[in-house]
Amino acid sequence: xxxxxxxxxxxxxxxxxxxxxxxxxxxxxxxxxxxxxxxxxxxxxxxxxxxxxxxxxxxxxxxxxxxxxxxxxxxxxxxxxxxxxxxxxxxxxxxxxxxxxxxxxxxxxxxxxxxxxxxxxxxxxxxxxxxxxxxxxxxxxxxxxxxxxxxxxxxxxxxxxxxxxxxxxxxxxxxxxxxxxxxxxxxxxxxxxxxxxxxxxxxxxxxxxxxxxxxxxxxxxxxxxxxxxxxxxxxxxxxxxxxxxxxxxxxxxxxxxxxxxxxxxxxxxxxxxxxxxxxxxxxxxxxxxxxxxxxxxxxxxxxxxxxxxxxxxxxxxxxxxxxxxxxxxxxxxxxxxxxxxxxxxxxxxxxxxxxxxxxxxxxxxxxxxxxxxxxxxxxxxxxxxxxxxxxxxxxxxxxxxxxxxxxxxxxxxxxxxxxxxxxxxxxx
Amino acid sequence: xxxxxxxxxxxxxxxxxxxxxxxxxxxxxxxxxxxxxxxxxxxxxxxxxxxxxxxxxxxxxxxxxxxxxxxxxxxxxxxxxxxxxxxxxxxxxxxxxxxxxxxxxxxxxxxxxxxxxxxxxxxxxxxxxxxxxxxxxxxxxxxxxxxxxxxxxxxxxxxxxxxxxxxxxxxxxxxxxxxxxxxxxxxxxxxxxxxxxxxxxxxxxxxxxxxxxxxxxxxxxxxxxxxxxxxxxxxx
Numbered sequence: 001x002x003x004x005x006x007x008x009x010x011x012x013x014x015x016x017x018x019x020x021x022x023x024x025x026x027x028x029x030x031x032x033x034x035x036x037x038x039x040x041x042x043x044x045x046x047x048x049x050x051x052x053x054x055x056x057x058x059x060x061x062x063x064x065x066x067x068x069x070x071x072x073x074x075x076x077x078x079x080x081x082x083x084x085x086x087x088x089x090x091x092x093x094x095x096x097x098x099x100x101x102x103x104x105x106x107x108x109x110x111x112x113x114x115x116x117x118x119x120x121x122x123x124x125x126x127x128x129x130x131x132x133x134x135x136x137x138x139x140x141x142x143x144x145x146x147x148x149x150x151x152x153x154x155x156x157x158x159x160x161x162x163x164x165x166x167x168x169x170x171x172x173x174x175x176x177x178x179x180x181x182x183x184x185x186x187x188x189x190x191x192x193x194x195x196x197x198x199x200x201x202x203x204x205x206x207x208x209x210x211x212x213x214x215x216x217x218x219x220x221x222x223x224x225x226x227x228x229x230x231x232x233x234x235x236x237x238x239x240x241x242x243x244x245x246x247x248x249x250x251x252x253x254x255x256x257x258x259x260x261x262x263x264x265x266x267x268x269x270x271x272x273x274x275x276x277x278x279x280x281x282x283x284x285x286x287x288x289x290x291x292x293x294x295x296x297x298x299x300x301x302x303x304x305x306x307x308x309x310x311x312x313x314x315x316x317x318x319x320x321x322x323x324x325x326x327x328x329x330x331x332x333x334x335x336x337x338x339x340x341x342x343x344x345x346x347x348x349x350x351x352x353x354x355x356x357x358x359x360x361x362x363x364x365x366x367x368x369x370x371x372x373x374x375x376x377x378x379x380x381x382x383x384x385x386x387x388x389x390x391x392x393x394x395x396x397x398x399x400x401x402x403x404x405x406x407x408x409x410x411x412x413x414x415x416x417x418x419x420x421x422x423x424x425x426x427x428x
Numbered sequence: 429x430x431x432x433x434x435x436x437x438x439x440x441x442x443x444x445x446x447x448x449x450x451x452x453x454x455x456x457x458x459x460x461x462x463x464x465x466x467x468x469x470x471x472x473x474x475x476x477x478x479x480x481x482x483x484x485x486x487x488x489x490x491x492x493x494x495x496x497x498x499x500x501x502x503x504x505x506x507x508x509x510x511x512x513x514x515x516x517x518x519x520x521x522x523x524x525x526x527x528x529x530x531x532x533x534x535x536x537x538x539x540x541x542x543x544x545x546x547x548x549x550x551x552x553x554x555x556x557x558x559x560x561x562x563x564x565x566x567x568x569x570x571x572x573x574x575x576x577x578x579x580x581x582x583x584x585x586x587x588x589x590x591x592x593x594x595x596x597x598x599x600x601x602x603x604x605x606x607x608x609x610x611x612x613x614x615x616x617x618x619x620x621x622x623x624x625x626x627x628x629x630x631x632x633x634x635x636x637x638x639x640x641x642x643x644x645x646x647x648x649x650x651x652x653x654x655x656x657x658x659x660x661x662x663x664x
Contacts, residue, residue: 323526328515328543
């Protein structure tokens with residue numbers, strides 16, 4: 001009840017000295033807005049990074065590599081073989097798939113006009129779709145197992161080979177590789193090439209002369225070349241993010257530990273790419289917090305300003321305090337009145353600061369967006385800048401404003417509360 | 429039989445105790461005031477009447493002596509209890525009105541009730557009633573700086589009566605007003621005294637105003653030098 005009255009009094013008092021109140025708030029506004037701006041930029045960088053990396057490809061990858069003791073030398077027999085990897089996938093079909101690829105060199109194909117189109121062929125196990133412009137499907141593990149002659153091409157190739165009007169899905173093309181071997185492949189899907197890829201050609205290059213990347217099942221390619229899959233000391237396994245990651249890591253570790261149990265001196269190590277992303281997150285967090293703390297120092301300066309103005313205010317209102325005491329106000333009521341006033345200054349300052357901070361952070365994010373599109377346009381579609389104010393920072397900022405008010409308002413308020421009513425009444 | 433509101437015995441007030449400039453302001457005041465009295469305390473400035481008023485108003489504690497207000501010994505109370513006494517038992521009216529600025533008339537009247545913890549609705553009802561009594565009902569929502577001196581003093585009187593105090597303590601209430609407005613304020617006191625039965629202690633240096641009251645206590649050099657007792661033939 002008295003609290004509402006105190007709020008009203010605080011607001012009237014602030015309105016009576018608008019300019020003074022605003023100047024007093026300035027320190028708080030600057031401090032809070034700086035903190036909010038920095039945290040907004042921090043979280044935006046994090047979000048942007050995570051989103052960009054995720055759009056670049058999938059990061060649910062665990063690198064499996066062999067590690068040897070100093071005096072042990074690895075031989076071809078010690079490598080991670082395709083048999084092992086296939087066994088892994090068979091054992092945990094829900095959890096793991098293989099992220100293997102190999103460059104199979106360039107190949108050529110002639111279109112109906114007899115023009116030669118050169119392509120760069122990659123053998124892949126399976127590919128998760130990355131772009132929204134994909135048509136048809138991508139190469140799958142199944143294609144590999146069944147040695148299908150599937151091929152996944154680009155929109156550039158479709159233009160080069162067919163012209164634009166034709167639906168290329170299901171069409172058959174004949175590839176001739178560098179080593180003279182040729183084979184027929186069925187188009188199962190295609191994707192739009194990223195702008196940055198096309199930019200890498202010098203201006204004036206004829207469309208037909210641009211080399212286009214295509215992918216075929218790795219095993220089909222090796223089969224065509226009469227090659228056996230080679231052992232590797234390093235393999236990438238894709239896990240399923242829908243299941244517990246720790247559990248899947250453990251499954252992997254146990255699987256390979258068993259495979260290498262007979263080979264002393266060789267151990268299998270796992271590295272989760274996601275962990276690196278997490279580490280980067282942590283670094284950005286630490287930097288954000290460190291800079292925020294520095295910015296928060298200005299809050300102390302602001303708080304001292306509030307204390308100063310509160311001291312001025314109670315001196316100006318000594319007579320009023322005396323009258324209130326004569327009318328029966330308890331010391332605690334007087335103290336509360338001035339603490340509430342100090343809190344109001346800090347809270348309003350804090351809210352203005354939060355708004356300015358969010359606006360400032362968004363402005364900077366928006367500028368960054370413009371800069372990226374202007375100067376790094378080839379990356380523009382890869383980097384999706386996300387601007388997001390940090391919600392915890394806002395909550396902390398509000399709490400901190402209130403705390404500043406209480407801390408720096410208490411001393412003046414207590415001074416007012418302890419005034420001798422007779423002296424206060426006589427004050428002019 | 430009317431009951432005794434104020435009962436002071438041998439009240440002594442000293443300042444700067446134990447220092448070379450120790451000063452004794454009140455030299456053993458004995459004073460009894462009965463309910464419903466309209467008492468004037470007169471004296472030259474420096475006579476100690478302000479100190480006595482502070483004492484009566486529970487703003488200060490005597491150095492020696494006992495002071496019973498409404499049967500309660502208040503010479504030994506702590507600050508919080510004195511605040512409560514001032515809130516419930518005393519209604520102050522000041523020479524310079526002392527309304528809280530930027531706070532409209534009705535809220536000024538509500539103030540003592542707010543400190544007493546009276547619920548808002550009840551406060552407003554009572555404040556409106558009081559403003560009606562002092563003839564300020566139509567100015568309830570005016571800020572102090574929109575009121576004339578006489579109007580301010582009437583609001584202040586309404587405020588003094590808010591918690592139905594045992595005594596209304598008026599310190600030179602007409603001192604800052606012209607004689608015609610001062611007259612109206614004095615008439616208001618008489619009206620409250622007669623119609624509401626309010627016990628009023630008027631502190632003044634003016635013999636003319638004092639003559640209007642039931643009883644005059646004259647104070648000089650910290651002692652009561654003359655007490656008329658309750659007179660039935662007061663001028664008013």
